Amino acid sequence: MEAFHISLIITIFVLLCAALFYMQKKFVSFSKRVMLALVVGIIYGLAIQFIYGQTSFIISESAEWINIVGNGFISLLRMLVIPLVFFAILSAFTKSKLANDFGKIGGLVIGMLAGTVAIAAAVGIFSAGIFGLEGMEITQGEAESVAIESHGQKLDDLNAMSVPEKVVSMLPMNIFYDLTEARSTSVISVVIFASILGMAFMGVKRKEPKQAEMFASIVEAIFTVVMRVVTLVLRLTPYGILALMTNKAATSDLVAFWNLGKFILASYFAIAVMFLIHLLLIRLVGLNPLTYIKKIMPVLVFAFSSRSSAGTLPINVSTQKKSLGVSEGIADISGAFGITIGQNGCAGIYPAMLAIMVAPTVGIDPFTPSFILMLLVTVVIGSFGIAGVGGGATFAGLIVLSTMNLPVAIVGLLISIEPLIDMARTALNVSGTMTTGVITSKITKQLDEEVYNSKEEKAVPEVV
Structure with missing residues (x-):
């Protein structure tokens, strides 16, 4: 009987994919299909949980099969990062798009x-x-205990490195390893290596233009193929x-979400406020924020569904170029x-809220100007090198x-609600990245307004 129910769940999922x-064949827009998939997925997952129960064998077995599509898609995207x-960085140099202004644009x-992550921390x-989270007590269960133990190992590894060592770890050491x-820190190391290679290319271009031209052609050919692969993968979104x-929706612990409702509400409130700040920044440079949202x-x-800023990179960059007019x-x-830098949700809002919550447990008033200033500086510095994955x-x-000598156990205590909050945090991270791209393009007068x-949608071009 269990096999029948598992087959039924999978069959319905396949039918939804067929729909x-x-x-797609009827040329329904990409954005409408994405939104529909989000809503239908939540409804279907909640319905399954309501019928069979979150911890049932039927759901766990069905989830494994459905994960072939979900996790398989994430794997394909991470393959492209x-x-x-x-x-992309190297091509920007070979096309001379950043040759003269790399320092200015990069800065x-x-x-x-860094600025928006500081604002996010303040939010x-x-x-x-506002929600009175300081000194909030959280119950520790079995899952939380395991999480605290694993995070303790991460903390030991972290404390074993001095601040200079952490900075050095961002530099490329063995590029093939990275x-x-x-x-x-592999991604930021690859960015640095590509930038160094690009600057070397500019030197070769001045002295040996023929070799530079050949190198540029090779880079452009490979980048064109990579972008074609990006297009193919994004069609599966x-x-x-x-x-x-x-x-x-089928496997989330709804009871845990309910019990920690105040922290969830506070997190979503902060994320919503920061997203509005992104829109305000867009407006301040003279652009329509409603167009940006759409x-x-x-x-x-x-980003919300995948919980991966890195996995969202292909569609992020594609949308900036083709829909938002960013150079x-x-x-x-x-x-x-x-x-890896300045993630507004994960590296800004979240650690700031945790610090406010735990400070009273060690006798610190978290709302003194000195503590807040130290927290903001620590958040900004700590935001460099944060991996853009779950x-x-x-x-x-x-x-x-x-860094601030505060208890770290709270990180493990919130493990049960991490997925729900992390989805919104990741979406905010990506919004911060795209806001940065649009505003930088506008300031440097490279935005195609x-x-x-x-009104034409060009985020994911048709594959022919």
């Missing part, structure tokens, strides 16, 4: 990412105060989101840097709390 494919980052991008502090994403949301919504939906070089830089917020929390204001 999405039919909509390193080659996309490497060749603007990093400055905006997190404000939200924690190309495998073996380290948490609605199916991936349907699978991811179905499994999340065009980035499919990207945010995917190629700036889109590539903001997308690549945004994976778990980045945990690492950011550990860095900030340990005709494309930005166009």
